[in-house]
Amino acid sequence: MLKYDEVATKMEAQIIADGLTQGDKLPKLTELMAKYAVSKSTIVKALAKLEQRGLIYQIQGSGVFVRRPKLDEHINLINNNGFTADMVKHKMTAKVLSLKKIAPPKDMIKYFNGDVKEVYEVKRIRYLDDQILCLEESYFKTSVVPFLNEQIAQGSIFNYVRELGIAIGFSDKYLNVIELSKKEAKLLELPEKAPALTIEETYYLTSGEAFDHSKTTYHFKNAKFFIQSTT
Amino acid sequence: MLKYDEVATKMEAQIIADGLTQGDKLPKLTELMAKYAVSKSTIVKALAKLEQRGLIYQIQGSGVFVRRPKLDEHINLINNNGFTADMVKHKMTAKVLSLKKIAPPKDMIKYFNGDVKEVYEVKRIRYLDDQILCLEESYFKTSVVPFLNEQIAQGSIFNYVRELGIAIGFSDKYLNVIELSKKEAKLLELPEKAPALTIEETYYLTSGEAFDHSKTTYHFKNAKFFIQSTT
């Protein structure tokens, strides 16, 4: 475990334990250095992590303050967690519509930079607290994810992938608003031409290799999103 | 000018000048240290900045590589502005529907944490390359932005605010998908009940004080969005 990560985790726990809210001030750097018994740079780096996560903001010459917006049921679009980790309080389930090992469709070859021979194609309906959340069509390289079955796909595929020891790095997401087709509408239990947000995303390993591409169509009444921007 | 910012800017310019694309490798750290005549830590910090902006990714023990997805006309929801060159191509204009100095509406008091006596209310239709992009209703604290007029509102209010020397810090954004009301539809030149993405956002100064709250309703055919997540 990295020292600054450890310190960041402890600080976050402390903030929650102390019940700090928007605008509350953290101890000064020298106190934090003493408390966690690390050098100034490590504290600075830990604070930078928390700032990036949107938990605090820092003002030079003044102090470090807590940032805590209301999050409710909003899906955080920045966490690379495929939202399962984010929604701890909520129950995420999925109904698997189909799961096959196939040769990659033409457009997948583009997303995977040509470097792909075989993929798992998974189509699911995902539920948040028993409400229909979204329709998802995803493709995983079998060279990275060698095995998948329906039982795994009923839970969080990303959690499963992480448990395999696969290190997920960064992602690109493209958002569009559309009118639902008849088929999509039926699956989401909405009328035809109802509005929907689609998010098309490519996930990369920490090595920079693309391994997952998916297109998700969200139920416009049950899905709300949140983005925290930092400086 | 901060050293690591300066180095980051120069590196970005170099990447563009060299025409590097996805997966291309940057020189090793020792070479970068020599080239920019700074210490290792400064190079590391500059690279961290570029990584956060989604321009590169780093692999321990291997190297630093360029990350360059296709951005087209997508609006970047994080403010990373990727490659500065990509943003220059487009023309942003606005038609001002109304601009008034008023007492803050009830819900604004909540967004501004009660700390507000008077606001500018601005309603605009914004255009991207002469296409209708969105409908925007925004509120600025007059204690922070003491003056606004129609001419300023026809351009970028944020650029104007920055030119006043006001330091914009972070923001919270909430996204929802809706069906357009008759009134909204007319302004966006779309049929009633057409789909739309709304983004409700609060902007804060670097001091942590909220100074702007706005609700934007995007034209579902003309607006596309992009998010780059990093590790």
Next chain:
DNA sequence: AAGTGGTCTAGACCACGCG
């Protein structure tokens, strides 16, 4: 084993904010 990036430290100095 060699090479390359990542972490961590102590300490000097800088820049902002507040009284």
Next chain:
DNA sequence: GCGTGGTCTAGACCACTTT
């Protein structure tokens, strides 16, 4: 002007990747 956070450095050591 004092206190606080931010930058920057040199160097030791660690961890991962490549050969």
